[in-house]
Amino acid sequence: MNKAEIVEFFARLAADNPHPETELEYSNAFTLLVAVVLSAQMTDAGVNKATRILFAEADTPEKMLALGEETLKQRLRTINFYNTKARNVLALSQALIERHGSEVPADRDLLETLPGVGRKTANVVLNCAFGRETFAVDTHIFRVGNRTGLARGKTPLDVELKLDKRVPQPFRLHAHHWLILHGRYTCKARTPECWRCVVADLCAYKPKTPAPPAREQRTR
Incomplete structure (x- = not known):
């Protein structure tokens, strides 16, 4: 992805989920x-x-x-x-x-x-x-970074350092939440749900997953 595509990538994720948060419950x-x-x-x-x-x-x-x-x-x-x-x-x-x-x-x-x-x-x-601008690379972010072309790397640290270099403001604070949630619910490991992905056209992943037949029939 080039700089303009990265901005568009995060702008769409932000529009889809303006206030992302960790799903872990905590009080302090x-x-x-x-x-x-x-x-x-x-x-x-x-x-x-x-x-x-x-x-x-x-x-x-x-x-x-x-x-x-x-x-x-x-x-x-x-x-x-x-x-x-x-x-x-x-x-x-x-x-x-x-x-x-x-x-x-x-x-x-x-x-x-x-x-x-x-x-x-x-x-x-x-x-x-x-409230620090950090990039906690778990299996979801590692997969999304490599699959989409946003930040390719052989190790989690490689991906983290590339994200730190490439993710622009105003997306840096929440970037890792958007990526984790995207990997957890849309860009899944076995079968990415490309048919409903808001950034599919920006993604480098070529064999885009088509919609299941049942879904296609419901949306006709």
């Missing part, structure tokens, strides 16, 4: 951080189901530690890899208390020193909790 920076850590290899809906009860009990590092490992594991038993994630949540809670005055740091390098926190998680927290 700490609960957001925990939710994102738990979301690895999980759907947001699955995380939310577990955290509604958890966050009602523990919305600070101190309260999380007070639950203890066994209770936390019970709260997270529907989460993939809940044993490891429970230990990480307790360890990062301890680290926040000891090193950051119980506050979530608004710094990527510091966030990445916390147990269970990688670059993608840090970028989500910086964007959603602190």
